[in-house]
Amino acid sequence: MDGSVETDPARLERLADEELMAVVDAKVAAAFEVLYDRHGAAAYSLAYRIVGDRNGAEDVAQEAFLSIWRSNARYDRARGSVRSWVLSVVRNRAIDALRRGSGSAPKLDHDDEMLLEAREAEERTDAEALRRETSRELQGALGTLPDDQSQVIRLAYFGGFSHSEIADMLGMPLGTVKGRMRLGLEKIRVQLAEAIGPEAALEGT
Amino acid sequence: MRDASEHRDRWQDDVAAYALDALPPREAEIFEAHLEGCEACREQLRWLTVAVDQIPQDVEQLPAPPQLRDRLLSVVDSEAEVPRETTAPEPAPETRVRRLPSFLGGFSMRPALAGLAAALVLVAGVVGYQLHDSGGDPGDGTRTVSAQAAKGVDSSGALEVEGDHGSLRVSGMPPTHGGDVYQAWIQDRDGGVHPSSVFVVADDGSGVVSIPSGLDGAAAVMVTREPRGGSETPSEPPLMTARLD
Numbered sequence: 001m002d003g004s005v006e007t008d009p010a011r012l013e014r015l016a017d018e019e020l021m022a023v024v025d026a027k028v029a030a031a032f033e034v035l036y037d038r039h040g041a042a043a044y045s046l047a048y049r050i051v052g053d054r055n056g057a058e059d060v061a062q063e064a065f066l067s068i069w070r071s072n073a074r075y076d077r078a079r080g081s082v083r084s085w086v087l088s089v090v091r092n093r094a095i096d097a098l099r100r101g102s103g104s105a106p107k108l109d110h111d112d113e114m115l116l117e118a119r120e121a122e123e124r125t126d127a128e129a130l131r132r133e134t135s136r137e138l139q140g141a142l143g144t145l146p147d148d149q150s151q152v153i154r155l156a157y158f159g160g161f162s163h164s165e166i167a168d169m170l171g172m173p174l175g176t177v178k179g180r181m182r183l184g185l186e187k188i189r190v191q192l193a194e195a196i197g198p199e200a201a202l203e204g205t
Numbered sequence: 206m207r208d209a210s211e212h213r214d215r216w217q218d219d220v221a222a223y224a225l226d227a228l229p230p231r232e233a234e235i236f237e238a239h240l241e242g243c244e245a246c247r248e249q250l251r252w253l254t255v256a257v258d259q260i261p262q263d264v265e266q267l268p269a270p271p272q273l274r275d276r277l278l279s280v281v282d283s284e285a286e287v288p289r290e291t292t293a294p295e296p297a298p299e300t301r302v303r304r305l306p307s308f309l310g311g312f313s314m315r316p317a318l319a320g321l322a323a324a325l326v327l328v329a330g331v332v333g334y335q336l337h338d339s340g341g342d343p344g345d346g347t348r349t350v351s352a353q354a355a356k357g358v359d360s361s362g363a364l365e366v367e368g369d370h371g372s373l374r375v376s377g378m379p380p381t382h383g384g385d386v387y388q389a390w391i392q393d394r395d396g397g398v399h400p401s402s403v404f405v406v407a408d409d410g411s412g413v414v415s416i417p418s419g420l421d422g423a424a425a426v427m428v429t430r431e432p433r434g435g436s437e438t439p440s441e442p443p444l445m446t447a448r449l450d
């Protein structure tokens with residue numbers, strides 16, 4: 001392997017995520033350790049939010065990090081930050097796990113009725129999943145959206161439902177669901193841009 | 206101009222649904238084919254992907270289980286071109302939660318009761334206990350046993366026992382997250398572990414839990430963190446143990 005690859009733990013800790021990934025790809029365990037310590041809790045938290053139980057979340061986070069380690073998932077700078085990329089790997093694994101586990105409808109919003117859900121997981125219907133998908137991320141970007149927009153985005157992102165499944169669940173036209181997704185995402189995006197600065201807000205519209 | 210508005214009507218909502226991974230596979234393929242040749246949609250996708258990336262950042266943050274880290278790093282060391290040095294310093298402690306002692310090399314499965322009993326050997330015993338019945342007053346007397354926190358856990362507790370029941374007073378317990386609770390367990394002298402009360406602690410980490418029965422002849426009372434509603438068997442090594450024998 002390349003002799004210039006950094007392996008000193010103290011120096012690895014000072015690398016930016018993007019630089020660190022190059023060292024992880026060179027199969028340096030200490031670099032992976034730093035990567036995990038930076039993003040492990042966020043990864044586990046997202047997995048828990050999606051699959052709804054601790055053992056499942058642990059399995060998902062483990063699969064995600066091992067796929068990153070084994071370079072089955074490869075980081076591409078064009079895709080965004082390392083953090084966002086790690087979380088997108090976790091999200092994909094978590095949705096896969098949901099679909100494997102439930103056969104048809106992914107589970108949603110376990111937190112509030114965890115015990116009930118454990119018992120009723122088998123007989124859960126989409127309507128029940130929907131009812132439980134109440135507002136959760138109150139402080140975040142989703143919390144600033146009108147409920148009708150945040151609801152379709154939550155169902156897609158955390159539930160893994162397609163737009164047509166969501167339209168069926170909500171009993172509304174496909175176009176309405178897609179339109180709400182777009183309006184919600186655009187609003188989040190504009191807020192982010194405004195938080196960064198006016199130049200960024202202009203970019204891309 | 207008409208072309209532009211037609212293009213927008215046809216594709217603008219698909220971009221958002223695609224960014225959210227909400228297009229069914231066939232539609233996603235069609236959209237990807239369009240994306241190949243459409244810089245406007247690629248640009249819009251890049252723009253909206255930043256919004257999608259924000260969604261998971263707002264999820265309630267929980268501490269990752271320490272055994273997950275242990276397991277991952279043992280796999281990674283075994284597959285690495287450059288394994289970590291065995292003398293590598295301990296990682297910086299988690300800020301959200303105190304690390305639990307690694308439990309028999311990590312526990313990917315729920316520990317069997319026998320394993321739990323073995324782990325108790327690793328936890329130091331009674332700091333000290335006093336008998337309060339020297340004065341001979343109240344009934345057959347109460348005694349207070351100090352609970353010993355697991356290594357790396359900065360909590361303390363005192364179990365007051367009166368006959369078959371008692372109460373455990375704790376302080377400095379780590380915060381719980383995501384609906385987790387604390388649960389008390391009674392270990393009998395054969396090593397069997399039986400569920401007792403579930404409790405929560407105040408913001409300052411203090412709390413009192415009543416142990417309604419089962420203390421007569423018990424070997425120890427332990428505390429673990431469990432999912433809401435408690436568990437039938439402990440999900441993690443005890444954070445705290447009060448030995449009675």
Ligand SMILES: [Zn+2]
Pocket residue numbers: 212216239243244245246247
């Ligand atoms: Zn286009």
